[in-house]
Amino acid sequence: MNPGLDLSKLTPIELRLQVEELLYAYADVLDNGLLDDWPPFFTSDCLYQIIARENYDRGFPLATMLCESQAMLRDRVTAYRQANVYSPRYFRHLISTVRIVGIESGIVSARSNFAVLQTLVDDKTRVFLAGRYEDCIVIDEGRLRFRQKLCIYDTLHVPNSIVHPV
Amino acid sequence: MISTAPDYRWPEAGSSRIPYWIYSDPAIYAREQERLFSGSSWNYIGFESEIPAPGDFKRTFVGERSVVAARDRDGHIHVFLNTCAHRGVQFCRHSHGNAKSFVCPYHQWVYDLKGNLVGVPFRKGVQGQGGMPEDFDLASHGLVKLKAETVNGAIFATFDQRMVPFRDYLGDSMYHYFTRVFDGRGIRVLGYARQIIPCNWKLMFENIKDPYHASLLHVFLVTFGLFRADQKSDVKLDPTGRHAVLVSRKGEQKATEGTAEMRSFKADYKLEDPRLLDPVKEFPDDATVVMQTLFPNVIVQQQSNTLATRQIIPRGPDRFELVWTYFAYTTDDEAMVRRRLRQANLMGPAGLVSVDDGEVLEFTQDGVKANPTMNGILEMGGRDRADTAHMVTEAAIRGFYDYYREVMGL
Ligand code: FES
Ligand SMILES: [Fe+2]
Numbered sequence: 240m241n242p243g244l245d246l247s248k249l250t251p252i253e254l255r256l257q258v259e260e261l262l263y264a265y266a267d268v269l270d271n272g273l274l275d276d277w278p279p280f281f282t283s284d285c286l287y288q289i290i291a292r293e294n295y296d297r298g299f300p301l302a303t304m305l306c307e308s309q310a311m312l313r314d315r316v317t318a319y320r321q322a323n324v325y326s327p328r329y330f331r332h333l334i335s336t337v338r339i340v341g342i343e344s345g346i347v348s349a350r351s352n353f354a355v356l357q358t359l360v361d362d363k364t365r366v367f368l369a370g371r372y373e374d375c376i377v378i379d380e381g382r383l384r385f386r387q388k389l390c391i392y393d394t395l396h397v398p399n400s401i402v403h404p405v
Numbered sequence: 406m407i408s409t410a411p412d413y414r415w416p417e418a419g420s421s422r423i424p425y426w427i428y429s430d431p432a433i434y435a436r437e438q439e440r441l442f443s444g445s446s447w448n449y450i451g452f453e454s455e456i457p458a459p460g461d462f463k464r465t466f467v468g469e470r471s472v473v474a475a476r477d478r479d480g481h482i483h484v485f486l487n488t489c490a491h492r493g494v495q496f497c498r499h500s501h502g503n504a505k506s507f508v509c510p511y512h513q514w515v516y517d518l519k520g521n522l523v524g525v526p527f528r529k530g531v532q533g534q535g536g537m538p539e540d541f542d543l544a545s546h547g548l549v550k551l552k553a554e555t556v557n558g559a560i561f562a563t564f565d566q567r568m569v570p571f572r573d574y575l576g577d578s579m580y581h582y583f584t585r586v587f588d589g590r591g592i593r594v595l596g597y598a599r600q601i602i603p604c605n606w607k608l609m610f611e612n613i614k615d616p617y618h619a620s621l622l623h624v625f626l627v628t629f630g631l632f633r634a635d636q637k638s639d640v641k642l643d644p645t646g647r648h649a650v651l652v653s654r655k656g657e658q659k660a661t662e663g664t665a666e667m668r669s670f671k672a673d674y675k676l677e678d679p680r681l682l683d684p685v686k687e688f689p690d691d692a693t694v695v696m697q698t699l700f701p702n703v704i705v706q707q708q709s710n711t712l713a714t715r716q717i718i719p720r721g722p723d724r725f726e727l728v729w730t731y732f733a734y735t736t737d738d739e740a741m742v743r744r745r746l747r748q749a750n751l752m753g754p755a756g757l758v759s760v761d762d763g764e765v766l767e768f769t770q771d772g773v774k775a776n777p778t779m780n781g782i783l784e785m786g787g788r789d790r791a792d793t794a795h796m797v798t799e800a801a802i803r804g805f806y807d808y809y810r811e812v813m814g815l
Contacts, residue, residue, distance in 0.1 A: 322625055399603060
């Protein structure tokens with residue numbers, strides 16, 4: 240992408256646009272089934288969690304999905320493609336209320352809301368998960384990447400299974 | 406012509422057939438609530454460590470009925486119906502918390518931590534007018550109380566006040582496996598996962614009593630030898646057939662005579678980050694998987710180092726809530742806790758194994774609900790319910806239906 244990207248040289252508006260573009264590009268990849276392009280949004284030593292808000296708020300460490308490296312993200316992609324059984328579906332991510340909540344030693348902390356709509360066979364489109372992303376974003380190999388992405392979902396009961404990343 | 410109305414007669418072949426009307430019929434569902442969940446059964450409630458201090462409470466369900474488990478000032482645990490004795494309000498709306506007493510919001514009747522009614526506003530009237538009759542007795546208008554028993558940190562409750570002790574309810578063999586995991590060590594909750602699976606609750610039990618499917622459906626189990634039909638295994642039932650345990654020992658990712666018929670076996674499937682599958686031995690025996698189904702509402706899971714209870718809460722004939730409580734032992738070191746959390750990826754609503762089950766159970770409900778007069782076939786491994794030293798059997802499902810039919814009068 241842009242090898243010259245330097246966080247300290249960006250104005251707040253520019254930074255915000257960069258982060259929004261990252262989030263929207265991320266949603267685009269997921270919603271269009273381009274899962275090979277999903278792991279490269281993360282650093283190699285990333286932490287990715289889909290975690291119930293109930294656990295997060297109460298300090299319970301359990302995540303519904305936990306990936307502790309980019310390699311584990313790729314393992315999830317392989318499982319989605321080759322291992323798991325599920326009915327066909329569409330996803331649609333709606334991401335809003337993007338806010339930069341801090342920058343410290345080259346790490347941008349950003350928070351945003353998400354709603355994921357799921358469309359299943361023989362059914363209407365329904366809200367699948369709603370919640371917020373808590374992201375730590377860094378510059379890695381000249382592009383913005385998630386070093387940490389927490390997908391904290393409010394939804395008390397997951398409608399059946401999370402077969403696909405959020 | 407095929408009739409679509411059930412006649413409530415079980416097929417003549419007995420428990421080797423399952424009539425599909427039992428998965429969707431509202432009258433059957435209502436009878437299950439009454440005879441199974443509210444009948445003579447010990448229902449899983451949770452762990453003592455979820456309510457460690459006086460006043461701590463947890464809200465949960467026995468069948469569809471909401472109950473509260475609370476610890477009183479003397480440290481005793483009480484389980485009572487979350488339904489006000491006055492007009493039926495479900496007064497407790499928080500999943501957990503700490504309370505001195507429970508006050509129903511509607512007319513503010515007050516209950517203590519044992520479920521006794523201790524206060525009724527305007528009982529003596531206001532300015533000499535109104536009030537409850539003189540002979541209104543607080544003591545006889547408490548909440549409906551369940552009988553509770555704790556077993557090595559796990560709480561069970563029943564509506565049947567004359568229920569036999571939990572140990573007798575399980576029988577020796579099932580009690581052995583239960584106390585293998587709940588061996589008296591402290592239980593540390595790692596977190597919860599909750600999902601709604603759109604199928605009849607019994608299908609979840611059948612799934613965990615059915616080792617036959619695991620070697621065919623689950624690429625993860627089959628490929629990595631986590632649970633596979635060609636490994637040394639056991640299927641055991643209690644004398645009534647209502648409880649069961651599936652036991653197995655880990656094998657390897659290599660083709661055997663048995664894997665030939667397993668389309669799910671993938672010899673070249675690899676994990677890029679193998680930390681996910683890094684189990685360590687932690688129990689005295691050599692079993693690496695023990696899946697126990699305890700009638701009527703809980704599954705106790707040990708798969709490698711991931712431990713969990715899965716509580717079944719029916720939500721109508723065609724869906725149920727599955728509550729996973731993942732736990733560790735208080736004596737675990739940090740590395741073991743991390744290992745358990747990592748292996749938790751195998752199970753739960755996003756589990757590399759259990760996603761397959763949730764989906765297939767939904768497909769099952771879609772098939773059976775439209776065809777209530779058809780029957781399922783349960784003949785793998787014969788037609789009886791004897792224990793076996795292999796997993797090519799549906800004996801544990803047949804055992805479940807032997808007991809089910811007896812209690813349901815079917
Ligand atoms: S309904 Fe609970 S106090 Fe009246
Ligand atoms: Fe399964």
